[in-house]
Amino acid sequence: MKTLLYLVLGFVTAHAVSAHYIFQQFSVGSTKYPAWKYVRRNSNPSWLQNGPVTDLASNDLRCNVGGGTSNGTETANVNAGDSFTFTLDTAVYHVGPVSLYMSKAPGLAKDYDGSGQWFKIFDWGPSGTNWPMRNSYTANVPKCIPSGEYLLRIQQIGIHNPGAAPQFYISCAQINVVGGGNASPGPLVSIPGAFKASDPGLVANVYNGGANSYVVPGPKVFSC
Known part of the structure; x- marks a missing residue:
């Protein structure tokens, strides 16, 4: 009986882990x-490295578990206005939105823990009842933001289990924006603090018409 129980638990654990994913690779242009x-590696054990964050009050919501330190991550030079891509270890498996945030480091990105203010630069929400579940996501650095070093954060929120805690799949890249402008990006938010358990986009039942009028959690998207 114990052997059967261990086999069942092992199967459930393996299935749960296989349904997870992590943004691990960063591209600039092509x-x-x-x-x-250029992406900060989290400090989860190897078997859970692609696991989500579920505590909305945790600092891990910024750049994942252990992502408050650089741990040797390099900083990519990106021209303002250029495209970039985050790629996962495997395609997104759970329905939910994808968003991009940036936070300007007070000095070097490698020394920044993300405790400052963040602004959102892009959202991927549902198109009808279809969600953006793919292996990579491409956007552009806003051309008008000031030059300097930033944390560039991507998150996908798994809302596939209505009534349960949403699952945040998060990674942060370190970038140096070159040739920027003089805009003041906003609205600005703190992470944690930008999301509440009662946010409509976190409690929506996507299997019962919830995708039809879905609102992506977080602040409005900044554009130049």
Whole structure:
């Protein structure tokens, strides 16, 4: 009986982990770089490295578990206005939105823990009842933001289990924006603090018409 129980638990654990994913590779334009070169690696054990964050009050919501430190991550030079891409280890498996945030470091990105203010630069929400579940996501650095070093944060929120805590799949890249402008991006939010358990986009039942009028959680998207 114990052997059967262990086998069942092992199967459930393996299935749960296989349904997870992590943003691990960063590209600038058409140039692809190795996994974790410019993306901060979280400090979860290897078998849970692609696991989500579910505590909305945790600092781990910024750049994942252990992502408050650089741990040797390099900083990519990106021209303002240029495209970039985050790629996952496997395609997104759970329905939910994808968003991009930026936070300007007070100095070097490698020394920044993300405790400052963040602004959102892009959302991928549902198109009808279809969700943006793919292996990579491409956007552009806003051309008008000031030059300097930033944390560039991507999150996908798994809302596939109505009534349960939403699952935040998060990674942060370190970038140096070159040739920027003089805009003041906003609205600005703190992370944690930008999301509440009662947010409509976190409690929507996507299997019962919830995608039809879905509102992506967080602040409005900044544009130049």
